[in-house]
Amino acid sequence: MTDSASLIPSLPPLPSTVGPTVPALDLHMHSTASDGLLAPAVLVRYCAEHQVRWVALTDHDTLNGIPEARQEAEQQGVALLAGAEISSQWGNMGIHVVALLPQGEAAALAPSSVMAHAFAVVQSARETRAEKIAQRLEKKGLPDALEKARALAGGRSAVGRPHFAQAMVEAGLVPDHKEAFKRYLGAGKVGDIKTLWPSLQQVVQWIVESGGVAVLAHPLRYGLTRRRRGLLLDDFVAAGGQAAELVSGFENSDKIRDLARQLHERQLYASFGSDFHRFQGPFAPGRYSPIPEVAVPPVWTHPLLAPWFEAHTAIS
Ligand code: AMP
Ligand code: MN
Ligand code: MN
Ligand code: MN
Numbered sequence: 001m002t003d004s005a006s007l008i009p010s011l012p013p014l015p016s017t018v019g020p021t022v023p024a025l026d027l028h029m030h031s032t033a034s035d036g037l038l039a040p041a042v043l044v045r046y047c048a049e050h051q052v053r054w055v056a057l058t059d060h061d062t063l064n065g066i067p068e069a070r071q072e073a074e075q076q077g078v079a080l081l082a083g084a085e086i087s088s089q090w091g092n093m094g095i096h097v098v099a100l101l102p103q104g105e106a107a108a109l110a111p112s113s114v115m116a117h118a119f120a121v122v123q124s125a126r127e128t129r130a131e132k133i134a135q136r137l138e139k140k141g142l143p144d145a146l147e148k149a150r151a152l153a154g155g156r157s158a159v160g161r162p163h164f165a166q167a168m169v170e171a172g173l174v175p176d177h178k179e180a181f182k183r184y185l186g187a188g189k190v191g192d193i194k195t196l197w198p199s200l201q202q203v204v205q206w207i208v209e210s211g212g213v214a215v216l217a218h219p220l221r222y223g224l225t226r227r228r229r230g231l232l233l234d235d236f237v238a239a240g241g242q243a244a245e246l247v248s249g250f251e252n253s254d255k256i257r258d259l260a261r262q263l264h265e266r267q268l269y270a271s272f273g274s275d276f277h278r279f280q281g282p283f284a285p286g287r288y289s290p291i292p293e294v295a296v297p298p299v300w301t302h303p304l305l306a307p308w309f310e311a312h313t314a315i316s
Contacts, residue, residue, distance in 0.1 A: 028273025033065030037278035040069035048076035052286030056083035079312035096217035204239035218248035246270035260294035
């Protein structure tokens, strides 16, 4: 995959500190390989057309979208980092960890590699969980729930709660996704089954052992108090996690600044991404809240990622 570096035309270097002028970079996005709207190639083309030049495709629990995205990225002059958003559990909570994999998808998926094992575990957990969700939703009036969710996910997609939500909307049980989550699929509801995911510690360990960077996804979106978020960050660091998303989509600027202090205290690097799934309100690839000027180093300066970003910078 490093060959692709020579095909990327002159990307400007990224700054070594963060501030409001950074983006052109998005390290958290979804495609049809999980629950996103756009096919991987279409997503990458959109990024190229909108000057988003460094991207990570981070579908839920799979690298399946990366080869198609890579082909398009090479044509479009977009620097594509292999990635995935991996499901884990911390206590009784579902926590997402973004794996940034500078070693590339081929190395990550090599037979008997750590990440190949990790993906096998989470994908099988996802399958078993889908069966359980389906059983529960059938009792709530959604016949053939699993078949419907699978069909909506398409052949290669990881079946997830958004596919069940869509099936419920189409069956007329709820008016929209939001209501489906509120009543049936959200935290604590009948279709919320978390206890099947590997532990946060395990997921972080797999990523780090494989040579990747583990990024705690959207720390402000778990409904945690500041104190409990601190405990989550402590456990994440103790497991070997290196970074957290300082800005994920659109969030309150005071909360982002406060999160920056929590990252700084733990010497975590800051990552940035839209968590794009579909166009809705301000959501689009490469778009997220302004980055505050803070004393947290950006994740592209992490020793495991800096060589990759340098290789994809200013090579003409
Ligand atoms: P899963 O990976 O199957 O657990 O599904 C989680 C995904 O569902 C998230 O990544 C979001 O894309 C989506 N999601 C979670 N909560 C909501 C919500 N309240 N409304 C709409 N979509 C949601
Ligand atoms: Mn999602
Ligand atoms: Mn997530
Ligand atoms: Mn996501």
